[in-house]
Amino acid sequence: MWQALVDGMRIVIDSLYAFTAVIGVPSYALAIVLLTVVVKVALYPLSKKQMKSMKMMQQLAPKIKEIQDKYKNKDPQKMQQKIMELYKQHNVNPAAGCLPILIQMPILIALYRALLNYDFINHEHAYLFGIYLAEKDPTFILPVLAAVTTFLQSKLTTNTADQTQKTMLYTMPLFLGWIAATVPSGLALYWVSFNVVGTIQQYHINKQVLATEKGVAEN
Numbered sequence: 001m002w003q004a005l006v007d008g009m010r011i012v013i014d015s016l017y018a019f020t021a022v023i024g025v026p027s028y029a030l031a032i033v034l035l036t037v038v039v040k041v042a043l044y045p046l047s048k049k050q051m052k053s054m055k056m057m058q059q060l061a062p063k064i065k066e067i068q069d070k071y072k073n074k075d076p077q078k079m080q081q082k083i084m085e086l087y088k089q090h091n092v093n094p095a096a097g098c099l100p101i102l103i104q105m106p107i108l109i110a111l112y113r114a115l116l117n118y119d120f121i122n123h124e125h126a127y128l129f130g131i132y133l134a135e136k137d138p139t140f141i142l143p144v145l146a147a148v149t150t151f152l153q154s155k156l157t158t159n160t161a162d163q164t165q166k167t168m169l170y171t172m173p174l175f176l177g178w179i180a181a182t183v184p185s186g187l188a189l190y191w192v193s194f195n196v197v198g199t200i201q202q203y204h205i206n207k208q209v210l211a212t213e214k215g216v217a218e219n
Helices: 002-022 026-071 078-089 097-116 140-156 163-180 187-217
Strands: none
Touching: 002 026, 002 097, 026 078, 026 097, 026 187, 097 187, 140 163, 140 187, 163 187
16 A cells, blocks of 8 residues: 555656646656645645644733743643633634644655655656755755745744744754755655745735734724
8 A cells, every 4th residue: 555655656746747848847846846736735724724723822822821820830730721721712723733744744755755766757857956856965955945944934833932942943944954864855845845835825824813813802
């Protein structure tokens, strides 16, 4: 079954490459970017819930801190109860981000396996910035972009008043950048594209959340 998923991923990439050839810009790099867009569109209903919850949790951070300061040392159980009531009041699901990540992991692993020793139909079109997509990026351009785009997307939802989240904001991009330097460049390109599309989506969702909060406050 797993091999069938990997083979299917290669078929999808070849099909998207064929599409780029039809429109006059044959490129496996563009095919991987298009694959990213297809995945993001397919996951958007789940991602939208995740992104809204993440932004709302950022907005609720001061109120959560008040509850923690009030009950943490006195009644931890009541503290958890109050926080959950706050989430329920604002229709926030702290676990909303898990499902999109769980769905995304098999796609990433299948793409990784698909790109290993990938026999491209046309090797001349399997390069980006002179980087062969089936090999690690010797220039580190894509790993750096992976780290930067991860940081930018995380910045939109991170509560910097929380020291743990603030630390993750800076350490996670470095960790993912390091991973991107150890995998085929095509996978790093997928991650960069995924972050860019995700950042655009998160920006617009943040505007919607802020507009909704403003409307509620005015009423």
